[in-house]
Amino acid sequence: MTVALQQDGSGQRKAKRSNLSTARLRAAWLFLAPMMIALAVVAGWPLIRTIWLGFTDANLTDLSHSQFIGFENYLSYYDGEAYGVLVDPDWWNAVWNTLWFSVISVGLETLIGLFVALLLNAQFKGRGIVRAAVLIPWAIPTIVSAKMWSWMLHDQFGVINEILLGVGLISDPIAWTADPSTAMWAVIMVDVWKTTPFMALLTLAALQMLPGDIYEAAKVDGIHPVRVFFKVTLPLIRPAILVAVVFRSLDALRVFDLIYVLTSNSSTTMSMSVYARQQLVDFQEVGYGSAAATLLFVVIALLTTLTVMAGGLKLNEGEQS
Amino acid sequence: MADVTLKGIVKDFGSTRIIHGVDLQIKDRELIVFVGPSGCGKSTLLRLIAGLEDISDGEMFIDGELVNQCSPKERRIAMVFQSYALYPHMSVYENMAFGLQLSKHSKKDIKDKVMEAARILELTPLLERQPKQLSGGQRQRVAIGRAIVRNPKVFLFDEPLSNLDASLRVQMRIEIAKLHQDMDATMVYVTHDQVEAMTLADRIVVLNAGRIEQVGSPLELYHRPRNKFVAGFIGSPKMNFIEATVVSVAESGVEVSVAGSEPVKVDVVPDGLSVGERIEYGIRPEHLGAGTTGDLSGKIEVIEELGESHFLHMRLSNGALITVQGRGDAQVRAGESCLVKFDREHAQVFRGDGFAVSKVMPLGQPKKTGALEGA
Numbered sequence: 220m221t222v223a224l225q226q227d228g229s230g231q232r233k234a235k236r237s238n239l240s241t242a243r244l245r246a247a248w249l250f251l252a253p254m255m256i257a258l259a260v261v262a263g264w265p266l267i268r269t270i271w272l273g274f275t276d277a278n279l280t281d282l283s284h285s286q287f288i289g290f291e292n293y294l295s296y297y298d299g300e301a302y303g304v305l306v307d308p309d310w311w312n313a314v315w316n317t318l319w320f321s322v323i324s325v326g327l328e329t330l331i332g333l334f335v336a337l338l339l340n341a342q343f344k345g346r347g348i349v350r351a352a353v354l355i356p357w358a359i360p361t362i363v364s365a366k367m368w369s370w371m372l373h374d375q376f377g378v379i380n381e382i383l384l385g386v387g388l389i390s391d392p393i394a395w396t397a398d399p400s401t402a403m404w405a406v407i408m409v410d411v412w413k414t415t416p417f418m419a420l421l422t423l424a425a426l427q428m429l430p431g432d433i434y435e436a437a438k439v440d441g442i443h444p445v446r447v448f449f450k451v452t453l454p455l456i457r458p459a460i461l462v463a464v465v466f467r468s469l470d471a472l473r474v475f476d477l478i479y480v481l482t483s484n485s486s487t488t489m490s491m492s493v494y495a496r497q498q499l500v501d502f503q504e505v506g507y508g509s510a511a512a513t514l515l516f517v518v519i520a521l522l523t524t525l526t527v528m529a530g531g532l533k534l535n536e537g538e539q540s
Numbered sequence: 541m542a543d544v545t546l547k548g549i550v551k552d553f554g555s556t557r558i559i560h561g562v563d564l565q566i567k568d569r570e571l572i573v574f575v576g577p578s579g580c581g582k583s584t585l586l587r588l589i590a591g592l593e594d595i596s597d598g599e600m601f602i603d604g605e606l607v608n609q610c611s612p613k614e615r616r617i618a619m620v621f622q623s624y625a626l627y628p629h630m631s632v633y634e635n636m637a638f639g640l641q642l643s644k645h646s647k648k649d650i651k652d653k654v655m656e657a658a659r660i661l662e663l664t665p666l667l668e669r670q671p672k673q674l675s676g677g678q679r680q681r682v683a684i685g686r687a688i689v690r691n692p693k694v695f696l697f698d699e700p701l702s703n704l705d706a707s708l709r710v711q712m713r714i715e716i717a718k719l720h721q722d723m724d725a726t727m728v729y730v731t732h733d734q735v736e737a738m739t740l741a742d743r744i745v746v747l748n749a750g751r752i753e754q755v756g757s758p759l760e761l762y763h764r765p766r767n768k769f770v771a772g773f774i775g776s777p778k779m780n781f782i783e784a785t786v787v788s789v790a791e792s793g794v795e796v797s798v799a800g801s802e803p804v805k806v807d808v809v810p811d812g813l814s815v816g817e818r819i820e821y822g823i824r825p826e827h828l829g830a831g832t833t834g835d836l837s838g839k840i841e842v843i844e845e846l847g848e849s850h851f852l853h854m855r856l857s858n859g860a861l862i863t864v865q866g867r868g869d870a871q872v873r874a875g876e877s878c879l880v881k882f883d884r885e886h887a888q889v890f891r892g893d894g895f896a897v898s899k900v901m902p903l904g905q906p907k908k909t910g911a912l913e914g915a
Contacts, residue, residue: 438612438613
């Protein structure tokens with residue numbers, strides 16, 4: 220008590236930490252230390268190194284002879300011509316592709332996930348098995364499911380073409396992943412197939428947290444189920460859905476494996492990650508590729524902040540109305 | 541407002557029967573209380589009336605209309621839940637108005653109704669608040685307000701005060717009693733608290749294991765319980781049951797020996813009782829007195845002081861534990877022995893099957909309880 224009062228009074232004397240809380244604090248750091256060291260080694264160091272390499276002219280053939288060149292990888296002028304990632308039309312094409320892919324796939328996954336979650340939340344026989352079965356697409360490693368789909372979508376041997384031809388919906392086989400008009404949609408379709416279970420699971424968890432009594436109250440009040448859904452269920456699970464959307468968007472913005480396996484370096488589907496890989500590995504431009512990777516990091520950080528802020532504002536509105 | 545009739549109502553959950561054929565007539569404008577131990581089916585019975593559960597067998601009428609197949613809305617009932625069941629993201633006003641918005645009410649109409657309910661329940665200054673900004677008592681008032689605005693035929697209360705602390709519970713109890721007087725509404729109220737039941741009810745329905753044990757006014761149940769279950773359930777602390785034997789049976793009265801005591805007269809109808817029959821002598825703690833004179837002797841084991849009264853928990857010579865209530869502070873100490881005197885006209889006699897033997901005095905004219913001397 221006296222310590223606290225002194226602190227309030229002068230603002231200079233600090234409350235003395237008791238031995239007990241010092242010991243607790245020390246123990247906490249001790250427990251945290253291994254994790255923090257591991258993170259620093261596997262995440263912190265590569266991140267810092269990537270950012271550093273982005274400011275150099277490093278090349279994959281010989282990384283030891285790289286020189287610091289400032290922002291030249293991002294933007295530079297030679298003979299009145301602009302060079303660098305920031306003016307590379309391929310980069311902006313990749314940014315656009317990534318955004319398009321993220322918005323459409325996350326949007327579809329959220330909607331379908333909500334629908335599936337509502338189904339799984341209902342009472343029916345064998346619900347446990349269905350709940351587990353729904354998770355299978357998400358449990359399969361992306362590389363495996365991407366390869367599987369690339370075979371199913373194959374223009375000559377793919378089962379999809381086979382079925383569509385058999386039913387008579389198409390007259391000629393379609394090269395789903397190679398044709399520019401269908402490639403992006405093929406990628407989005409596979410991503411939706413794979414990731415909807417994740418969204419459904421998070422939404423289902425939110426649905427199960429809802430108090431059951433308010434639904435009985437609504438029933439007694441004779442409120443139509445559709446109205447109950449939009450006026451009660453949706454506002455109450457919105458925070459959870461928003462968290463799921465942020466998670467998924469983070470994932471979608473750095474999409475690589477799915478697109479690389481299905482369409483490799485095709486420019487119609489190239490994402491930011493695929494672009495960075497192409498620069499780093501195919502063109503051996505480590506400096507330039509690192510600059511692209513750093514930009515990718517910045518774009519994701521910006522978009523996430525924006526999403527969280529926009530979502531947060533909406534949440535507040537919802538609470539006040 | 542309306543009357544509610546239950547005819548042979550049965551409810552099964554899977555293969556388990558929860559309600560075993562309940563017949564009950566709830567009168568127009570009556571406040572009827574379902575009371576019983578947990579798991580007795582009182583809440584299920586209420587939910588059957590509400591239409592939240594399907595009736596397995598039997599018929600239910602509200603206002604003379606068969607409602608077995610009707611939705612809660614069509615039954616025109618309103619329900620107040622134990623957990624309040626407020627919509628957490630809506631203001632107090634929206635919570636009350638939500639149920640009205642679809643039925644053909646105009647905006648002004650809705651506002652008038654909500655404002656009127658808010659006025660009755662003194663919620664007007666809280667209309668813009670969210671449920672989480674309210675205390676438990678205020679939340680329950682909002683839940684009641686939500687019921688009032690719908691102007692239902694029957695109000696259903698499912699343990700509405702169980703989540704409140706003791707003092708608030710007393711206050712809300714009085715508010716509900718007042719509400720019933722003002723609104724002149726049919727109300728069905730479920731509680732496990734027999735004090736709530738006694739104070740609120742026009743009539744009490746005592747339920748046990750899915751069956752009605754007795755229906756009657758609070759004092760009827762208190763003074764003339766039909767069986768041992770009701771006798772033990774109504775009244776706190778519960779009635780003492782002491783083993784006894786019938787000593788003599790005559791037109792003028794019946795005498796019993798309680799735990800080996802000298803014969804004691806009990807004013808029950810002698811029909812069917814035979815000399816030597818083993819019965820249970822039921823007497824409430826407030827109808828016993830401890831002192832220097834009395835019918836039985838016992839040793840005081842524990843004393844509970846309540847200020848205005850005290851309870852003596854005594855062990856009789858035959859091993860039975862009884863509770864004696866006295867006024868004011870206890871004048872005895874734990875470990876002492878003393879004599880226990882019966883207030884005979886309040887004694888009950890229960891036969892082996894648990895049913896009470898009818899009292900000589902007709903129902904509905906219980907004599908005023910006299911304060912016991914010598915405590």
